[in-house]
Amino acid sequence: MxxxxxxxxxxxxxxxxxxxxxxxxxxxxxxxxxxxxxxxxxxxxxxxxxxxxxxxxxxxxxxxxxxxxxxxxxxxxxxxxxxxxRHSDPTPSADPDDQAAWTAELIGTRRAVAAGTAQPAQARAITSGRDGIDPRLKARLRQIGSCIPPAARAALAPYRPARAAREAAIAQGQPDALSVRCQWCDARPGEPCRRRRIGPDDGVRGTVPRATPHPGRLDLAAQQTEPIEQVQQSAMA
Structure with missing residues (x-):
């Protein structure tokens, strides 16, 4: 005053x-x-x-x-x-690599909330999904195409063979095998198939992830993909 x-x-x-x-x-x-x-x-x-x-x-x-x-x-x-x-800091729209701009926007938002010129930003619920993303961040994500840069994805490929094989198959137009449950090893959707380790007594000693899914899982994914493609073709016709 x-x-x-x-x-x-x-x-x-x-x-x-x-x-x-x-x-x-x-x-x-x-x-x-x-x-x-x-x-x-x-x-x-x-x-x-x-x-x-x-x-x-x-x-x-x-x-x-x-x-x-x-x-x-x-x-x-x-x-x-x-x-x-009551304020939870929203993600700044500034480039995270620009530390000065990122910090300035964060501090400016807090000062505006404390001074009463802006409303506190409430934490979004987990169920809000992608609809709760800031529109500016959503536009930036569409521009980039992925949260993981291509160079980082390529560097991580040797340490994530199953995911790398899945991405390569999808890029080649093949069905996504990990979108269905494996009837051989009971791997849930999104999880890689696993290979059993058999001991000398023919007992299962453990399982390890497979870099490639089981053939039956590929066939099941292809069967579920075909009806969708047929529906799309009939709609276009």
């Missing part, structure tokens, strides 16, 4: 509690200067729920003591803490 706003607030308070009125011009100037030093960083009103006159009226209504600047500053600090406690 500037000095004019402080004077207007003191005028409102004086009408509600005459004990705060200063009739001497010098005392009135000193009172405005004192309140301005203590409440200069407190806004008069914000777009989202804060009003200094409401805080003053609440104190005068509930307390028998004469109002002080601290009786306005305390509710303001509580207002700030409550808003920051």
């Amino acid at each position: 500037d000095r004019r706003e402080i004077a207007a607030l003191l005028a409102i308070i004086g009408r509600l509690d005459p004990r705060t009125i200063r009739t001497d011009p010098g005392e009135a100037r000193d009172q405005i200067a004192q309140w301005h030093v203590l409440l200069g960083d407190v806004p008069t009103v914000t777009p989202h729920g804060w009003d200094a006159s409401v805080a003053a009226r609440q104190h005068i209504r509930t307390s028998p003591y004469q109002i002080l600047p601290a009786d306005i500053a305390r509710p303001w600090e509580s207002y700030r803490r409550d808003r920051l406690a």
Whole structure:
């Protein structure tokens, strides 16, 4: 609040509690200067729920003591803490490699929430899926094409042989074998097939992931893909 706003607030308070009125011009100037030093960083009103006159009226209504600047500053600090406690930092739209821009946007959002000029960003539920992504991030993801850059995907391929084989098969137009359950090793959709380790007594000692799915799983995926392709062809016809 500037000095004019402080004077207007003191005028409102004086009408509600005459004990705060200063009739001497010098005392009135000193009172405005004192309140301005203590409440200069407190806004008069914000777009989202804060009003200094409401805080003053609440104190005068509930307390028998004469109002002080601290009786306005305390509710303001509580207002700030409550808003920051309900705020979960949304992912900045700036390039993550630009540390300065990323940090500046994060800090700017927090300051706007604390100052009451922006609403707290609530954490999205896990079930919100891709619909809850920020539109700017969604546009950037469409531009890139994948969350993993091609160079990083190629570097990870030797350590993820099953996923690399799956991606290569899909790129070649083959059916996605991991989209169905394997009837041989009971691997669930999305999981690679597993190979059994047999001991000398013909007992199963363990299983290890296979780089390629079982042939029966490929056939099952192809069977489920064919009806979809037929429906698409008939729709185009």
